[in-house]
Amino acid sequence: MLDTIETFISQFDGFITLYLLIPVLLFAGLYFSFKTRFVQFTNFREMFKLLTEGNKEKGGISSFQAFTISLASRVGTGNLAGVALAVAAGGPGAVFWMWLIALLGSASAFIESTLAQVYKVKDKESGAFKGGPAYYMQYALKNRNLGIAFAFLITVCYGFVFNAVQSDTISAAFHQSFDTNPLLIGIILVVLTAVIIFGGVKRIAKATNAIVPVMAISYILVVLYIILTNLSLIPNIFKIIFEGAFGIHQAAAGALGAAVTQGIKRGLFSNEAGMGSAPNAAAAATVSHPAKQGLIQALGVFTDTIVICSATAFMILISDTYTTSSNNGIQLTQEAMIKMIGPWGGTFISVCIFLFAFSSIIGNYYYGESNIKFISEKKKYLQLYRLLVLGMVIFGALASSSLVWNLADIFMVFMALLNLYAIIQLAPIAVKVLKNYTQQRAEGKDPVFKAKEVGLENETECWK
Template sequence: MDAVNDWLLTWGDRLWTWMVLPVVVGLGIYFTVRSGVVQFRLIPEMFRTLTDKTPRGDDGRPQSVSAFQAFTISAASRVGVGNIAGVGTAIALGGPGAVFWMWLMAFVGGASSFIESSLAQLFKVRDSDGFRGGPAYYMERGLKARWMGIVFAVILIVCFPFAFSSLQANTITATVTASMGAESAAWLPWVIGVAVALLTALVVFGGVRRIASVTQMLVPLMALAYLLLGLVVVGLHIDRLPAVFAEIFTQAWGFNEVVGAAFGYIVLTGVRRGMFSNEAGLGSAPNAGASAAVTHPVKQGLVQTLGVYFDTFLVCSITAFIILVSVPDLSTATRGIGLTQGALVGTLGEWSNIALSVIIFLLAFSSILGNYYYGESNIEFITPHRGVLAGYRTLVVIAVLAGSVVGADLVWSFADGVMGLMALTNLIAIGLLSGIAFRLLKDYTWQRREGRDPVFTRDRMPDIDGIAVWEDELSVTGPIDVVTRRRQSQKHRDHLQSER
């Protein structure tokens, strides 16, 4: 088993070093330049569109989940144990300098996130719960390559709802047993596993709207709790903060590495763990982004870019500062979640271990829900058969139970490599389709300059095949809002006329 694990680690490192990393960075820079640095230029628009009113159908109900609910579904998957264990591992392996590369990756990756989620919105389709879509859908409808969509869908299903969700469940079990001091109790992981599996079943068998309602409650709660805990730790070590910032920026270039890591390994660790955490360009978040009912595809592109920043600049940074202000000497640091736990307990005492256990449960459980939804969207892409979906839901619950009671090293190594394949497949697709996303951005910014709340209909791009929704303004905005929008447009035209 150790030999298999070592082979997977070597294979994964080579894939990321020679294939994924150059494509991630190269396309991210290209998207940044071509879009006019959209990930920075339109930050105010990201916050504005986050609270956009959800278009309603003829029955008066929301057409699908709201922009904010889609944000929380994707954030639920993004913000998981990777923000605690992954950052701890990155710092233990690459030193403080790895944090700089995580930050830079988030900024560059923000452009990739914008492109993939805008495309997912454009090529989304209707289902019984509202909308669904994602990379598999824009591969089929935009590239006319259904085979590529199926390959991507299979990789995602293996990686997220099964491998990653079992790892999240494993982390819940390990954290709870450690906080209770009951590592030797063989029965406890089974009790925890059954409880988490039952909670998962209660939510996932309720469909995307129930998932959205749960994540809408959990994500802000866990983020606030973790932020407050981190601020207390940083406040108690405030004198260390200037030195920590200096270490992050100076050691990013390989100078005075605490753990003796080479420059290339620092970069690889930061980029790899950063992408695992914020998922920019990975092809996972667009599955959530496509589910939102919005009036223009670019709106969800902007919202999902904000999700990258929320994950990395807020949650991951809090973890980094908790560790770096509390553990000045990283030469003997343990990898993973133990590094964060040790930093908290050393500063705040044993009670913080229990608080962290609660936060980790919220992080990991919300990630299980987000991962599940990604898989559901791709199951429905492969086959519409409801029996397959029911079987998938059952297998996800079983994977959560199994992950709670088995070792995780081999699954981590396998998932890391599969994630690289998934990223590579998606990045090739969005690179080929990026011209359409740039046209969408141009249309959006033109409408904003005209003083309008942007509305997209497919007759604005009549040359693009494969657009299943966006039929007309009435279907996009809803029967009530279209009247309001026409009045606003008329007032704007009258205002322009009076100025002339």
């Protein structure tokens, strides 16, 4: 019975990804790129400049902290396990499609995060800003029911299912390296998660602010060493990636479709562009202009996929373990690392995935908290949500990997489709905000947003 259910979930996941998610994602990325005149490329330098801006008001969190909260959720198992799954199932060509969906998705990330800033509100209890798709669905589309539907989806998807994926990956990595009991790993994760999530958003920001740079830099440095010491193989790596993405042999063997599907699906799981998750963190930032957070979140997509996912993919392809191993996911990444740097590589990956995935649990939890408050301000619902999050962390450590990954994919598709439906309609507003920003920059100003300048004086709470 359980096998039949898992098979159905897997087949349903494949169907909705191929016929719903991929066409809509590609259309949205192209549409937003043209509408913004390819903001992800023309404003690339501006993104790095904005990242260093601190708060100019008391309260709230800085642009950098909002960036790290969203990056905490983006940078996780998708970068280590997800990339390996994509290469194992779709071949090297999947890497190209991960790149493509990230470059196009950066424009989607700009639109959704700018809208989140425009329609953010102040939390009555903490005084901090909150917002996201549920809020712009209510205040811009005037549809609270749609907002509640999205709030429910993101709470289940991130707070529950995605966190199960994170704990599953940590459990698998530690079991392979240290033969640890999955239940023990689950209990440790629950204790650590509880300490942070009961501390509130400020503690979440501080924790991810410390963890994300350390874990990302250490991992990238080791993989960069592997790449540099095998530099002569890089031209051939690019060759097999592009051959896998467009090759006649791959198309004839039916592998081309797998490369496209796996690359786009795992790329979205990793960078989350257009899914409606990062806007929840973007809305919490204290900035003088909404476009600032839009640009910073677009940079987050680039950092996640083009930098960190590519590093993992290159290591796996250089090691060539994907052609001989029966493993996939985090175990394949561990095998590649062990082959390239020795036995300690497996332990290193276990530690890295613990840091990556644990920071994702923190970021994922925050997205659910923000949306629980949108549905109801009653504290009992928030407390119940926190307990259920802890329960799903345990579930993920013990459940079948294929089950939690397929469930994550399904909820990811529905969440992304609902968010993309909203931001396609609201894109003209984000474009107006971007034009306002670039005009002020051209005049040599540090842009300050006023809603009346783009005709939104009666629609926003925080920009009057």
